[in-house]
Amino acid sequence: MRSISRIAGVSINTVSKLLVDAGEGCLLAHDNFTKRMGMRRFTRLTNAHSKKYQNHIYALAFYFIFYNFCRKHQTLGTTPVVAAGLTAEQHDMQWIVSLIDEAKPAPKKRGPYR
Numbered sequence: 001m002r003s004i005s006r007i008a009g010v011s012i013n014t015v016s017k018l019l020v021d022a023g024e025g026c027l028l029a030h031d032n033f034t035k036r037m038g039m040r041r042f043t044r045l046t047n048a049h050s051k052k053y054q055n056h057i058y059a060l061a062f063y064f065i066f067y068n069f070c071r072k073h074q075t076l077g078t079t080p081v082v083a084a085g086l087t088a089e090q091h092d093m094q095w096i097v098s099l100i101d102e103a104k105p106a107p108k109k110r111g112p113y114r
Contacts, residue, residue: 068080070096
């Protein structure tokens with residue numbers, strides 16, 4: 001998260017909030033799909049990169065959404081959800097961004113500064 005904040009030129013808090021938003025959106029979309037393939041490898045590569053357990057959950061949700069809905073697999077020739085017949089098309093990162101927008105209500109107008 002620190003390297004992302006340096007590369008993007010934003011606060012680490014901004015990166016953390018985006019991870020939470022993306023993770024919540026991905027968790028909502030992923031409720032009805034079985035988590036499988038690669039979890040052991042992904043967990044091994046990401047241990048101790050965040051102090052918050054909830055951030056690990058969000059990162060895994062984001063990873064599995066990408067892995068199952070966006071990434072075309074060489075052996076299947078398509079994404080796992082298309083191969084399973086759960087959706088008709090392969091999704092992209094823009095779709096994942098739309099999940100974030102759907103999961104979070106529009107921000108309210110700020111009140112006066114005190």
